[in-house]
Amino acid sequence: NAGVTQTxxxxxxxxxxxxxxxxxxxxNHEYMSWYRQDPGMGxxxxxxxxxxxxxxxxxxxxxxxxxxxxxxDFPLRLLSAAPSQTSVYFxxxxxxxxxxxxxxxxxxxxxxxxxx
Amino acid sequence: xxxxxxxxxxxSVQEGDSAVIKCxxxxxxxNYFPWYKxxxxxxxxxxxxxxxxxGEKKDQRIAVTLNKTAKHFxxxxxxxxxxxxxxxxxxxxxSSNDYKLSFGAGTTVTVRA
Numbered sequence: 001n002a003g004v005t006q007t008x009x010x011x012x013x014x015x016x017x018x019x020x021x022x023x024x025x026x027x028n029h030e031y032m033s034w035y036r037q038d039p040g041m042g043x044x045x046x047x048x049x050x051x052x053x054x055x056x057x058x059x060x061x062x063x064x065x066x067x068x069x070x071x072x073d074f075p076l077r078l079l080s081a082a083p084s085q086t087s088v089y090f091x092x093x094x095x096x097x098x099x100x101x102x103x104x105x106x107x108x109x110x111x112x113x114x115x116x
Numbered sequence: 117x118x119x120x121x122x123x124x125x126x127x128s129v130q131e132g133d134s135a136v137i138k139c140x141x142x143x144x145x146x147n148y149f150p151w152y153k154x155x156x157x158x159x160x161x162x163x164x165x166x167x168x169x170x171g172e173k174k175d176q177r178i179a180v181t182l183n184k185t186a187k188h189f190x191x192x193x194x195x196x197x198x199x200x201x202x203x204x205x206x207x208x209x210x211s212s213n214d215y216k217l218s219f220g221a222g223t224t225v226t227v228r229a
Contacts, residue, residue, distance in 0.1 A: 004159070035219075040125070042205060043160070043219040059218070090159055103148050103209075105217065107159030 002026050006091050006108035013081045013115045021076040021111050023091030029106070031094040032074040033058070034066065036087040037110070043090065049074055081115045088112050118143045120208050122220025130228050135193040137223045139206035142187070148209040149182060149189045150217070153202045160205055164191070196227045 007022045025032065033048035045058030049068040063085060065077040074093075078085060089112075092105040119142040129135045141149075147168040152160035166173045166180045166189065173180050177196075182189040193200055203222045210216040 033216075040221055042120075042122070042221040043207075045216065045218070048216060058216070092159075103150060103165055104162045105150075105152075105160075107161070109157070109159050 004091055004093055004106050004108035006089075006111050008111060009109070010112050011114070013078075013113065015082060015115060017081050018077070018079050019081065019113075020078075021089055021091075021113070023074045023076065023108060024072050025074075025091075025093040025106070026072065027093065027095070027106065028071060029093035030071070030096050032068065033092050033094075033105070034064070034074070034076045035090045035092060036060065037090060038087050046076065046089075078113075081113075083115045086113060086115045118146055118208050118210050118218035120206060120218050120220040122206050122223060124223060125221065126224045126226070128226045128228060129196050131196055131198065133196055135191075135196055135200070135225055135227075137191045137204055137206065137225075138188060139190070139208075139220050140186075140188040141208040141218075143208070143210070144184075144187065146208040146210070148217075149180070150207050151178075151180060151191050152205045152207065152219075154205065154222075155202045163204075193225075196225075198227050198229060201225055201227045 004025045034046040035043040044060045047066040049055045055066050088110045091108045122139045150165035153163045154160040177194045179192045205222050206220040207217040
């Protein structure tokens with residue numbers, strides 16, 4: 001199993017450009033999420049999904065869109081990139097969104113995005 | 117939402133000594149408290165977790181303690197080794213939904229040989 005796969009690993013954008021960060025998992029996990037990691041701020045939840053066709057906002061959703069058309073894929077879209085979106089982005093999945101839950105999040109290796 | 121504070125932000129210890137990282141949380145309904153370790157260039161990985169009905173949990177050289185009354189929990193690493201050098205994150209669940217986590221800012225641990 002590949003686990004959680006993110007692409008691209010690195011990307012440089014100009015302000016106003018759009019792009020999609022891809023995330024795929026092969027563990028048949030129900031729950032998928034996107035976090036951004038910034039120095040001194042830890043990991044902040046952007047959007048999450050508890051299953052195909054269901055998405056919801058996290059702590060910092062502004063400027064980002066998501067969709068979940070299949071169980072495996074959860075892309076993150078930046079519609080009009082801004083310098084404040086320069087960050088490292090992590091996709092994470094978990095087996096179940098129900099309670100009780102093992103709780104363990106499996107993270108991808110991250111996508112480093114720079115917006116000039 | 118949940119607010120998690122983590123201290124210290126950096127920690128340098130001599131190999132063989134112990135390391136302690138402390139976190140506090142704000143939502144009294146939180147019931148799941150994991151700890152993640154992030155090595156350079158990698159995604160975070162779960163190392164230990166604890167639920168609100170347990171006060172302490174141990175796994176070899178690492179242990180976590182939870183004080184629900186005071187709303188704080190701690191990670192203890194004993195007999196530190198060079199491979200323990202990493203960034204450690206504590207997290208707490210959003211209310212009772214333990215799949216949604218709020219993370220602390222992270223602690224960079226350096227183990228000196």
